[in-house]
Amino acid sequence: MPRNRRPSKQMVLLLEALAARSQHWHHGYELMKETGLKSGTLYPLLMRMTDQGFVEAEWREPSQPGRPARHAYRLTAAGIALARDTAAPQDTLFSLKVSLA
Amino acid sequence: MKAAAARAVMILTTRCLGKTRHQWARAMQIEFEAAAAEGKQLPFAIGCFIAACREIPAHREGRLSLANHVLALGFLVPMAAAQFLYAGSLPYSADVHGMLGPAGTQNPYLAGAQLAAVPSLLFLWFTLGAAHLRLAWVVLERDWSRAFNMSAMIVAGTATLAIYTGVLFLDDARLILHAAAIAVELVAVSAAARWHGISATVLPEELAR
Numbered sequence: 001m002p003r004n005r006r007p008s009k010q011m012v013l014l015l016e017a018l019a020a021r022s023q024h025w026h027h028g029y030e031l032m033k034e035t036g037l038k039s040g041t042l043y044p045l046l047m048r049m050t051d052q053g054f055v056e057a058e059w060r061e062p063s064q065p066g067r068p069a070r071h072a073y074r075l076t077a078a079g080i081a082l083a084r085d086t087a088a089p090q091d092t093l094f095s096l097k098v099s100l101a
Numbered sequence: 102m103k104a105a106a107a108r109a110v111m112i113l114t115t116r117c118l119g120k121t122r123h124q125w126a127r128a129m130q131i132e133f134e135a136a137a138a139e140g141k142q143l144p145f146a147i148g149c150f151i152a153a154c155r156e157i158p159a160h161r162e163g164r165l166s167l168a169n170h171v172l173a174l175g176f177l178v179p180m181a182a183a184q185f186l187y188a189g190s191l192p193y194s195a196d197v198h199g200m201l202g203p204a205g206t207q208n209p210y211l212a213g214a215q216l217a218a219v220p221s222l223l224f225l226w227f228t229l230g231a232a233h234l235r236l237a238w239v240v241l242e243r244d245w246s247r248a249f250n251m252s253a254m255i256v257a258g259t260a261t262l263a264i265y266t267g268v269l270f271l272d273d274a275r276l277i278l279h280a281a282a283i284a285v286e287l288v289a290v291s292a293a294a295r296w297h298g299i300s301a302t303v304l305p306e307e308l309a310r
Contacts, residue, residue, distance in 0.1 A: 028128060029135040029145075039129070039136075039148030044155050047125055057124075071128030 007086050010041050011049070018055065018075045019083035025060050025072035046073055054079035103143050107133070110146035117153035119162045126153075165296060172289055173237040180282060181233035187275070188226035215269050222265065229258045236290070245294040252287050259283050 007015065013035045018026060026034075032042050049055040053076055060072040075083060111133055115126040129149045136145035157163035236251040259280055266276055 027135070028132040032145075039132075039145050040151035040155075041148070043125065043129065043149060043152040047122070047152075047156065057128075068131050070131050071124070 007082070010035075010037055011045055012086055013037060014042070014045055014049070015075075015079070015083040015086055018073065019080060019087070022075050022080050022083075025058065025074050027070050027072055031073070049079065054082055104137065107137070107142040107146040110143070110150050114146065114149045114153040117150070117157060117163075119160065119166070121160045121162055122153075122156060165293075168296070169240055169243065169293060172293055173240045176286060176289065177233050177237035177240065180286060181230045181237065184226050184230035184233060184279075188223050188230065218265065218269050222262070225258060225262050225265070229255060229262070232258060240290060240293065243297055245297060248290055248294065252290055255283060256287070 014031065014037065017031055017034045028039070028042065028046070031037070031046075032039060035042070037045070046055060046057070050057050050073070055073050056076050057071055057073050059069040061069055111130060114129060115123075118126040129152075133142060133145055133149070136142050157167055232251055232255050236248060236255065239245075239247040239251060259276075263276060263280065
């Protein structure tokens, strides 16, 4: 779904965190720590971005045995493009990092 | 204590997120354990609860649940409270004497009959109040067949009350207001049931997405 509105500051933070390692699967609590967002802000953003096709979510087996599977998130191609577009006017270096990732 | 409160908030969160977002509720539950390991379970749980509350109007099931709660707590429970208050104040206030119409005040036999009818009137008002509370409960449970049965009972009770006050020549203007409020209430319950019927067919499609 195309997004015409300018992303919020929190969404930009989340996009940056996800785009920094775009092939890597991120967990919710880890993203909270990376972005400094509270769970009350992070989860609605993740839900919305997943609905809009910018983020894909998957249940991933944990690294430690005996632990339950965790919901993990990473950017889709559309999400990477959005991260690049969002970063471009502000930070060319970040945009370059996203392209490289 | 803090851990128990946090767990209770997480249960509420799961309830608020409903079926359409149950995957997210599970995800939050698992991350809650990670937050608990760092002693941050309560702020995490409160945040998740806020997120769930923000999600309620965003999905059909949440909107339906919100509408049911507004109908039950904002309309049916106050109606029940009004009926209990009215019934409770009936024997002690001047209402009974105020209800006596000109015919009653002129005819001592009729006035006596009217006063003798007060216990039955009280019973009817209390029954209507209890029926409203039960209706609020079944609306929240989305048990629409019982809701329709309760609605029919309320209509029957109101009709009985109207006939009874008419036969006794009681002048109770509040009964007209009450009947009007019940008509609005039944339309609202019927609309909620219809909406639920539509949602029941749409929800599986939403869940499949």
